[in-house]
Amino acid sequence: MNFNHQELIELTRLGPHAVVGKALTEFTKPFDNTMVVCADSIKLTNLYDFQEQFPDKIVNVGIAEQNMLGIAAGLASEGFNVFAPGYASFLSARSFEMLKSSISYMNLNVKVLGLLSGFANNTMGNTHYCNDDLAITRTIPNLTVISPADGVALYTLIEQLKEFNGPCYIRVTGGIGSQLVYKDDPKLEIGKGKILQEGDKIAIIACGSMVYEASRLCRGLKKYNLSPTLIDLHTIKPLDEELLHNICQNHRLIVTIEEHYVQGGLGSAIAEFRAKLKNAPHQLMLGAKNTYYPGGTYPYMLKVHELTSQNFLEKILQTIQELEL
């Protein structure tokens, strides 16, 4: 794929969600079956160019996320491939039933993009933070759940989703100042985890914004002569069981890292898989604390919830000591 890498870096600095408008505009053709439905979220999604180029392919329903997903389902039932971007918090928890009954039960072609998930909503506070959307969406049959690591991954994923059949929830984390994990097209395959580094003993499995943090963590662990395997598990549902099987066989400690409550997210999904194994390795589950702390800036919230590479490093070293690995 050809893309202007510098432009993507700049957009990602605004937060990975900023690439959504660009990707949708670039990958849409005048006579294709794409439709975009949003809820007063043209500005949030940076859809101005899209709106100008394809005024008949975008519907703004106002501040009404439930209606938005119902309309998206109706359009999809008539053959459209519908992208539905908006605040993650309101497209998952608030509209859970529409995701379930209107979209997934009827197995319709709607791609719900939950933007500014995790703590990316900065100082907006706990109503806008979204650390439960993986837990919510993971329970819904037919729904594919993806959490891309950065703006490049999200950009290339949107191109893939133009051809992907069936309902998806795409969880977009990362905020202002986000770094890129991928310097080039990562050629992600939906449903297949991506090994970023092969190592031994410890396997670190992360998704979304925490993949970059996990790569910093790996650099930190090097100083302790530890060389872990690092995996970007962008598809949380369906799980790449083949990869996980190999990883569990060849490592003694699995570390899962996510900007999401430990309850119900990536770590839980892997724990559910591990529960089926004989002689499963130990798992250290790292994620947001299940507490409503007062709000603050994105970096502040990550610190409060102990979601930095330094926090992870300390916990891993402690676990290694405790388990005598």
Added chain:
Amino acid sequence: MLILNQQNLQQIAKSIRLNIIKSGFNCKAPTHYASSLSCVEILTYLYSYLIKPNNTSTANKFILSKGHAALDLYSCLKEFNYISQDELMTYNLNGSHISCQGTYNPKIGIEMSSGSLGMGLSFAIGKALAFIKQHQEDRKIYVLLGNGECNEGMTLEALMFIGAHKLKQICIIVDQNAMQLDGKSSTVLEIKSWQNLFSGFGIKAFECEGHDFNSLNDAFTKAQNTDSPCAIIANTTKGKGVSFMENNNDWHHKLLTQDQYEEAITQLEAQSYEL
């Protein structure tokens, strides 16, 4: 205006009511008799004149938003030969596709999975927008809502959109039997004025008697001749046609005994084209 074959319509409505009682009784489980009997004439009219499910490319669509009347929809689909008698008799049995609440199956005209209330109008908006994109502006989508269902907030989100975008493709029908699970809607959550509710959003509303084909014909004709979104408020009786079910909310969801079944069949058989 259409010249109605009253005798034929009443015969169809009678057969649908018999289907409702027979397939409901056959499943040996409690089910939604009263909600289904409430809208038999509405579905009879729609399927006689406006809805042809197997003509999918250009046809009008019917969306049952009040999924509690799924038994009426199946009984109607059987009467118009979209499903067989054998299929109908699998209603509400373990593993049946003809389930308690409608399950998405556009091939036989079940355009939406229903059951959770208040969700049909938004889905219909999506279809209306699709028809506009496909330059099929003249296609209509008839959406049947229950009066109780309109308590759901999502209905208001949808009405706001329909009015703002003047979606003339959408025709709402409210099965206004004035009851819901906990009793009379006037005591649970009263909607003070249906006319004002709709007109406030820029939707034209026509009131009619929902068991009277002439009155229904009059309202549907007005709706078709209107170049704006519209709503038909059809005043109905919950449980219509079976005396012990009429306006008796015990029959919202209940099991028929053998004696009650026989009594219901006797009453319906005795109705000679006059309700």
